[in-house]
Amino acid sequence: MGLGKTAKFYRSNPASAQKHSDTNNSGKGGKFAHTKEYKRKHAQARKRLNPGPGNDVSTGKNGELTIAGSSDNRANNGQGNNPRYA
Numbered sequence: 033m034g035l036g037k038t039a040k041f042y043r044s045n046p047a048s049a050q051k052h053s054d055t056n057n058s059g060k061g062g063k064f065a066h067t068k069e070y071k072r073k074h075a076q077a078r079k080r081l082n083p084g085p086g087n088d089v090s091t092g093k094n095g096e097l098t099i100a101g102s103s104d105n106r107a108n109n110g111q112g113n114n115p116r117y118a
Contacts, residue, residue: 035043042049056063077097078089090100090108100108 090105
């Protein structure tokens with residue numbers, strides 16, 4: 033199986049690939065960079081709440097972690113003309 037469009041793009045555009053890596057994956061300030069304390073807190077919440085299939089552990093407006101349906105939780109991020117937590 034060949035490479036997908038995104039992989040081909042990043043292989044031919046190393047500056048874009050580096051920016052993508054910096055902002056998403058690695059190091060301080062990346063999209064997925066979280067402290068050990070944050071990860072520990074969320075892991076404990078997942079264990080305590082035990083969301084079943086089709087559910088996520090969601091952070092509410094007040095910062096409290098609760099169980100929410102996957103589609104509802106992912107809709108909260110605000111896509112298109114919909115604001116976050118509509």
